[in-house]
Structure formats: structure tokens, C-alpha cells
Amino acid sequence: MSTLILSLETSSPICSVALHQDGTLLGQSELRLEKSHSSHVSVLIEQLLENTGNTVHNLGAVALSDGPGSYTGLRIGAAAAKGLCYALNIPLLAVSTLQALAHQAAACTSMPENFLYCPMLDARRMEVYTALYTHEGAEVLAPTPLVLEADTLAEQMTHHHLLFFGNGTAKFQPLIAEQPNANFLTNIEPSAIAVGELAQQAYLRQEFRDVAYYEPFYLKEVYTTTPKSKT
Incomplete structure (x- = not known):
């Protein structure tokens, strides 16, 4: 049907x-x-x-x-x-969201099997939400918040060509400009x-979610504050 x-x-x-x-x-x-x-x-x-x-x-x-x-x-x-x-x-x-971004990137990459795919979503300051996937969508690194530094994902880039994309990559690219296994892809949204x-x-695969109890995957706890009353 x-x-x-x-x-x-x-x-x-x-x-x-x-x-x-x-x-x-x-x-x-x-x-x-x-x-x-x-x-x-x-x-x-x-x-x-x-x-x-x-x-x-x-x-x-x-x-x-x-x-x-x-x-x-x-x-x-x-x-x-x-x-x-x-x-x-x-x-x-x-x-x-991260896997869907990786799916897009792999679809528009020549010889996609040569890369690991690293979507980065801006999480303010020098932090991003990120993960690593193969070209077939297999999870290599589970979604995680990362503070970006010059040695971020350095171990993975020692052994693999990584393809970075998403709105968090702009602040990461200058930190690893000399890394030969780092590649960047634009216009992936x-x-x-x-x-x-x-x-x-x-x-x-019938991977259905419970409609009554479903909550989005925020990755980090959400903190809200109550505005102070005016006196």
C-alpha cells in the first residue's frame, strides 16, 4: 500500500x-x-x-x-x-537533525566512501552540536556538545578524511586550517x-515514536528562568 x-x-x-x-x-x-x-x-x-x-x-x-x-x-x-x-x-x-545533514552531504559528495561526515550546529560561543557518520549513515561518534579547540577531533583526523558542514563550521575552520584531512562543505542546511x-x-523498519510521550532530542538540558517582578 x-x-x-x-x-x-x-x-x-x-x-x-x-x-x-x-x-x-x-x-x-x-x-x-x-x-x-x-x-x-x-x-x-x-x-x-x-x-x-x-x-x-x-x-x-x-x-x-x-x-x-x-x-x-x-x-x-x-x-x-x-x-x-x-x-x-x-x-x-x-x-x-545531525544525521539528516550528513545524509545531504554524502549525497552531494564525489566518492562519498572516502570521508567521515561531521555536521556541526552552532551552540553559541565556541560550542557546537556534532556527530560523526559514515557515508551510509552509520554512527561513528554519537551526537555530543563540543567546545571547539585546535585539537578537537584530532585523533579522528589522524586516521580519516573528515568532511565538515553546517552553521557551526565557520568558527572551527580557522582553528584547523593546517590540518590536511579536514575538508569543508558549504550550503548544507x-x-x-x-x-x-x-x-x-x-x-x-516501523521505528515509530510514542505520540503521547515523545520529546525532541535537545542534547543539553534546557534551563529557563522566571523574570524578576518589577518593584
């Missing part, structure tokens, strides 16, 4: 949605406006479904970018995805298309 999967990517300032039918892309839409996810993700979904001749009732599953990334963005994506899955009684799929491609594989 044919399966229609709606995918959401809200972990970054880019709000992106995509629709795949059995792994084939039907359409994609995105908006690049800061802090616009809450007011626009539902509109993007409605327009995408309408433009492809579908309704929410045609959906077989909803996938979302699992994190790490923007706390607020991930919460908005989770709320939208869980709401649809609960209302339609369809499965929820969660795809690692979080996309619902990559989420949908990996979600199709997860759907076939």
Missing part, C-alpha cells in the same frame, strides 16, 4: 516542510524568517498538501527533525507533528527533504 509521509524541519531558523510518496518527493516548501515557525508551519503544511492535490487525511505518517537544534523550533515542530498524528491516528517518526528520505527508511 502506498504511503504518504509529511516531514517537518524546524530545528533551525529555516521552517521547512516536505511531502514524499513511498520515498519520492512530491513537493517542498520553506520559509526563512526568524521566529516565524509557530505562525507559519501550519500554513506551509496546508499549502503543500493543497498544491500536491492531497489533504491531511491522505497522510500515512508524519516525520520531524528530532534535534538537536533550537529549543523553541523543536518544540513547535513536535507540537505540530504530534497534533496531526494524534488527530489522524497515524505513526510519528523522528529523524536526527537543515531540510525537510532529507528528513523525509530518512523517514521512509524508518517507516519501513
Whole structure:
């Protein structure tokens, strides 16, 4: 039976949605406006479904970018995805943001088997969220927060060619400018298309998430403070 999967990517300032039918892309839409996810993700979904001749009732599953990334963005994506899955009684799929970035990079790399793929998401100051993957998506280094220094990942670069990409690489590249096994790729950004491609594989493996209890993968604890009252 044919399966229609709606995918959401809200972990970054880019709000992106995509629709795949059995792994084939039907359409994609995105908006690049800061802090616009809450007011626009539902509109993007409605327009995408309408433009492809579908309704929410045609959906077989909803996938979302699992994190790490923007706390607020991930919460908005989770709320939208869980709401649809609960209302339609369809499965929820969660795809690692870092793995989806690595998937994109491997797809546009010549001789991809020659590299390990290192997505880096900016986590402020000199810290990034990162991981290492093979060209087939196997996890070599689990997602972790790293403070960037000149010897960061030096051991891995002793034995492998590493390909770095994502919005955290700009502050890392000057630190390892003399490292011959460090390679950098530009224009790799979080996309619902990559989420949908990996979600199709997860759907076939029936790797569904609990709609009631699912929480995004923030990687680090989120701290909130209560504003002080004015006196």
C-alpha cells in the first residue's frame, strides 16, 4: 500500500516542510524568517498538501527533525507533528537533525566512501552540536556538545578524511586550517527533504515514536528562568 509521509524541519531558523510518496518527493516548501515557525508551519503544511492535490487525511505518517537544534523550533515542530498524528491516528517518526545533514552531504559528495561526515550546529560561543557518520549513515561518534579547540577531533583526523558542514563550521575552520584531512562543505542546511528520505527508511523498519510521550532530542538540558517582578 502506498504511503504518504509529511516531514517537518524546524530545528533551525529555516521552517521547512516536505511531502514524499513511498520515498519520492512530491513537493517542498520553506520559509526563512526568524521566529516565524509557530505562525507559519501550519500554513506551509496546508499549502503543500493543497498544491500536491492531497489533504491531511491522505497522510500515512508524519516525520520531524528530532534535534538537536533550537529549543523553541523543536518544540513547535513536535507540537505540530504530534497534533496531526494524534488527530489522524497515524505513526510519528523522528529523524536526527545531525544525521539528516550528513545524509545531504554524502549525497552531494564525489566518492562519498572516502570521508567521515561531521555536521556541526552552532551552540553559541565556541560550542557546537556534532556527530560523526559514515557515508551510509552509520554512527561513528554519537551526537555530543563540543567546545571547539585546535585539537578537537584530532585523533579522528589522524586516521580519516573528515568532511565538515553546517552553521557551526565557520568558527572551527580557522582553528584547523593546517590540518590536511579536514575538508569543508558549504550550503548544507537543515531540510525537510532529507528528513523525509530518512523517514521512509524508518517507516519501513516501523521505528515509530510514542505520540503521547515523545520529546525532541535537545542534547543539553534546557534551563529557563522566571523574570524578576518589577518593584
